Amino acid sequence: MPRRLATTYSGRIAAARPSPAGPSLTVTVAPAPPPTPLDPRGYPLPRRQLVCAAARILRSQASPTPLLDLADYLRTLRITLTAAEASEVVKALYPDPPLALAFFRFAAVSLPGFRHDAFSYNRILALLFRTRADPAEALRLVADMERDGVAGNISTINLLVGMGGGGVEVERCLQLASKWGLRLSGYTYKCIVQAHLRSREVSKGFEVYEEMRRKGYKLDIFAYNMLLDALAKAGMVWLTKLSKYSKI
Numbered sequence: 063m064p065r066r067l068a069t070t071y072s073g074r075i076a077a078a079r080p081s082p083a084g085p086s087l088t089v090t091v092a093p094a095p096p097p098t099p100l101d102p103r104g105y106p107l108p109r110r111q112l113v114c115a116a117a118r119i120l121r122s123q124a125s126p127t128p129l130l131d132l133a134d135y136l137r138t139l140r141i142t143l144t145a146a147e148a149s150e151v152v153k154a155l156y157p158d159p160p161l162a163l164a165f166f167r168f169a170a171v172s173l174p175g176f177r178h179d180a181f182s183y184n185r186i187l188a189l190l191f192r193t194r195a196d197p198a199e200a201l202r203l204v205a206d207m208e209r210d211g212v213a214g215n216i217s218t219i220n221l222l223v224g225m226g227g228g229g230v231e232v233e234r235c236l237q238l239a240s241k242w243g244l245r246l247s248g249y250t251y252k253c254i255v256q257a258h259l260r261s262r263e264v265s266k267g268f269e270v271y272e273e274m275r276r277k278g279y280k281l282d283i284f285a286y287n288m289l290l291d292a293l294a295k296a297g298m299v300w301l302t303k304l305s306k307y308s309k310i
Contacts, residue, residue, distance in 0.1 A: 142173050149185040
């Protein structure tokens with residue numbers, strides 16, 4: 063029986079030259095890349111050294127093309143990033159939001175075999191939320207999700223509601239939640255109430271408040287006070303009805 067080697071090797075032809083004895087080939091041999099580690103549930107674990115190396119390349123001031131440098135680096139290693147690793151790279155680039163967004167988009171179109179998931183989308187949306195970016199940028203990312211067939215989760219909806227105002231933005235988020243088969247949580251309802259109040263749509267905010275109460279959810283004390291204040295400033299009769307509730 064042939065003896066099996068403990069390490070698997072792969073090679074590529076580096077050069078081919080004719081000779082009197084026949085064709086001569088030069089082959090470059092390298093060990094196969096190690097498999098991506100998995101957590102107990104079977105999800106890929108981020109390779110921390112790879113994440114740190116990628117972030118370091120992208121933050122380098124010595125090169126005018128750090129994104130291309132990263133692509134070359136990964137090509138040399140014959141590996142690509144997972145969605146979880148891309149999410150960690152985005153997190154490492156939080157101090158530089160434009161670079162983080164550029165990397166996020168570059169990974170989707172330029173890294174072979176790479177595909178974002180809901181969690182990596184949530185990471186970049188969270189960055190946009192923190193930096194008070196234009197909601198139109200978030201909507202462009204949602205369009206990318208729909209184009210690539212990536213379904214968001216309830217955290218995606220919460221972030222989108224928090225970034226927008228009321229009216230059209232909230233309705234769009236509710237449409238996405240329905241399309242993705244998501245059930246609104248109490249926290250999501252709170253975000254929607256606050257989005258309407260920020261847009262001075264007090265009556266809509268109160269309608270959502272009543273709906274969430276019918277479903278057994280409650281506002282926290284801060285959102286409740288925000289609603290009371292908005293009703294009082296608007297001089298709305300619903301304030302009397304609201305004050306009769308014994309519980310938030």
